[in-house]
Amino acid sequence: MKELLSKNGLVTALLATGLVMLASAWISARLTGKRIPMAAIAIFAGLLLAYLGGLYTNGKNGIADVSIFSGFTLMGGSMLRDFTIVATAMGATFEEMKKAGWAGFISLLLGVVVAFFTGVALAFAMGYEDVKSMATIGAGACTFIVGPVTGAAVGASSEVIALSIAAGVFKSIMVTIGTPWIARFIGLNNPQSAMVYGGLIGTTSGVAAGLAATDPRLVPYGAITATFYTGLGCLLCPSVLYLILQQLL
Amino acid sequence: MIYGIAVLSACFLLGQLIGTWLGLWLGIDANVGGVGFAMVFLILSNQWLRTRKLFTADMEGGIVFWSNLYIPVIVAMSATQNVKGAISGGWMALLAGTIPTALCVLLIPVLSRRKANDPKEMAQAS
Numbered sequence: 001m002k003e004l005l006s007k008n009g010l011v012t013a014l015l016a017t018g019l020v021m022l023a024s025a026w027i028s029a030r031l032t033g034k035r036i037p038m039a040a041i042a043i044f045a046g047l048l049l050a051y052l053g054g055l056y057t058n059g060k061n062g063i064a065d066v067s068i069f070s071g072f073t074l075m076g077g078s079m080l081r082d083f084t085i086v087a088t089a090m091g092a093t094f095e096e097m098k099k100a101g102w103a104g105f106i107s108l109l110l111g112v113v114v115a116f117f118t119g120v121a122l123a124f125a126m127g128y129e130d131v132k133s134m135a136t137i138g139a140g141a142c143t144f145i146v147g148p149v150t151g152a153a154v155g156a157s158s159e160v161i162a163l164s165i166a167a168g169v170f171k172s173i174m175v176t177i178g179t180p181w182i183a184r185f186i187g188l189n190n191p192q193s194a195m196v197y198g199g200l201i202g203t204t205s206g207v208a209a210g211l212a213a214t215d216p217r218l219v220p221y222g223a224i225t226a227t228f229y230t231g232l233g234c235l236l237c238p239s240v241l242y243l244i245l246q247q248l249l
Numbered sequence: 250m251i252y253g254i255a256v257l258s259a260c261f262l263l264g265q266l267i268g269t270w271l272g273l274w275l276g277i278d279a280n281v282g283g284v285g286f287a288m289v290f291l292i293l294s295n296q297w298l299r300t301r302k303l304f305t306a307d308m309e310g311g312i313v314f315w316s317n318l319y320i321p322v323i324v325a326m327s328a329t330q331n332v333k334g335a336i337s338g339g340w341m342a343l344l345a346g347t348i349p350t351a352l353c354v355l356l357i358p359v360l361s362r363r364k365a366n367d368p369k370e371m372a373q374a375s
Contacts, residue, residue, distance in 0.1 A: 017321045017328075039320050046327030054333025062329040069328075076325030080318075082284050086261050087316035089288035090295065090309070103360050110360070111353050118349035126341050137341070141349040162334075163342055169335040170346025176327065186357045193361035200353040200360070204284070205330075209323045216320065224285045231272060231281030 002068055009071025016069065020045050040180050040213035047173060085208060085223045092191070092220035100195035104225050107199030112233045115141045115202070116241050119167070131246050132156040136164045138245075139237040143203045144168025146233035153238035172206035179210025188214065191221040198222035202229025253311025256298075260290035 005012045024042035028034055032041075050062025059065030064072040074080070097104075119141030123134045136156040140147030140163065147164025150156075156164075179188070187193050198207050198221065207226040211218045268283025275281060291312075298304035335342060 013325055014321075017325050020324060020328075021321060039323075042320070042324045043327045046324040047330060047332050049328045050330045051332040051336070053328070054331065060331045060334060062332060064329045072325050072329050075322060076327070076329045080322050081326055082265075082287075083257070083261055084315050084319040084322045085284055086264065086287040086291055087257055087312050088319055089291045090312050090316055092288070092292060094292060094296075107356070107360050110356060114353055114356065115349040118352055119345045122344050122348060123341070126344070137345050140342075141345045164345075165331075166335045166337075166342035167345035169331055170342050171350050173330065173332065173335060174347050174350060182354060186354060187361060188357065193357060196361045197357050200356055201350065205323075205326060208319075209327060212320050212323055219319065220288060224288050227284035227288075228282040231268070231275075234272075235275055235281075 005068040006070060009069075010074050011071070012068060013071030013075040016072075017075065020049070037180060037213055039216070040177075043176055043209050043213055047176070081205070081208070085204075085219070085227075088216075088220040088223070091217060092224070096191040096221065097195065097224065100192045100221075100225075103192070104195045104199050107196045108202070108225060108228055108232055111200040111202050111229060112142055112146075112236055113241070114200075116233075116237055120245060128160075131242070131249055133160045135237065135242045135245055136160050137167060138241070139233065140164025140167035141171065142168070142233040142237065143230050144172065145230050146237055149234045150237040150242070154242055168203065172203045172209075175201055175203055175206030176209040176213070179206075180213045183214045188218070191218065194218040194221035195225045198225035199229065202226050202233065204230065250307050250311040250314075252305075253308030254315070256294055256308065257291060257312050257315060260294060261287045263287065263290055 021038070021042045024045055025038045028036055028038040028041050053059070053063035053066055053069070057065040061073060063069045116138040119138035120134045123137035128134050128137065132154045133156055135154055136147060136151035137160065139150035144165045145168070147168050148161050151161035151164055183189065188197055194211060201207050204223065204226045207222045208219060211222045264285070264287025265280065265283040267286045268280040271281040295304065
């Protein structure tokens with residue numbers, strides 16, 4: 001049985017995810033009166049499973065490190081994630097996107113710069129005083145890809161790089177859980193604000209999951225700006241922002 | 250249905266290609282906006298095919314199938330995150346992951362409201 005499930009990993013993952021979503025739909029309808037959307041509960045359940053998987057196996061890939069659930073690596077990997085995000089563009093229109101225009105671009109730039117320098121300030125406050133470590137942690141505050149890319153580029157220690165990844169993963173998790181709760185207060189209910197949100201927050205997985213839990217119609221708009229964020233972060237953090245930081249200290 | 254999926258795949262691969270090239274050109278080992286470009290291509294080919302009446306309900310079904318799988322894929326992705334690692338990263342990771350994000354969140358109304366107050370927008374709306 002175990003061998004069968006491992007061998008057909010992707011199918012097992014589809015079944016397991018289906019069951020998680022069924023249970024989440026039930027919890028959403030019966031226990032919360034649909035006040036918490038099903039997607040939000042399902043995504044949270046996913047994170048919980050990832051934590052349990054990590055506890056059980058001491059691995060880095062959450063539930064996917066448990067052999068019968070290895071198919072989650074494929075199902076939740078970047079290929080299918082990006083493929084399905086692109087498919088959501090079917091529900092988006094150019095007219096809506098044009099309206100965000102400059103605000104979308106500025107939000108991308110501000111998103112990277114603000115996250116970087118706040119991260120740097122926090123690192124300094126916590127006792128990191130060398131430029132390399134501070135820049136790497138600042139970059140980790142952008143996304144969990146920008147952190148290690150910057151760390152490797154400036155030659156930070158592996159502990160600091162690991163820390164920057166953890167910071168980025170934390171950001172992604174916080175955004176996933178937090179977005180549905182704060183959406184109302186920040187006016188996140190139309191395509192334009194979703195594009196600004198995607199640009200300012202940037203962590204593609206967090207933005208995509210957070211918007212899915214808030215209102216699935218907003219996903220393509222947030223994703224289209226967020227997809228440029230990691231690239232921009234990888235471009236700016238180890239170069240311009242690192243040099244500015246060096247000059248400041 | 251497979252034609253729809255093929256259109257989607259073509260847009261996806263083209264976007265990835267451009268994203269990778271852009272990354273190479275900028276000298277960074279990352280895909281810059283590949284998903285964004287792919288989405289633009291999909292919207293364009295969607296409109297192009299529709300105006301020529303080549304876009305069948307069957308083709309749309311192929312693309313909608315994948316876009317509906319989006320949330321389950323995100324759930325699966327959440328289940329493969331290194332949550333334990335993030336928690337064991339301690340306070341530094343927690344603070345660096347949340348406080349900068351909170352600041353950026355506060356900027357959202359500022360940037361999106363500016364647009365709403367744009368007089369041209371108001372004129373169009375009224």
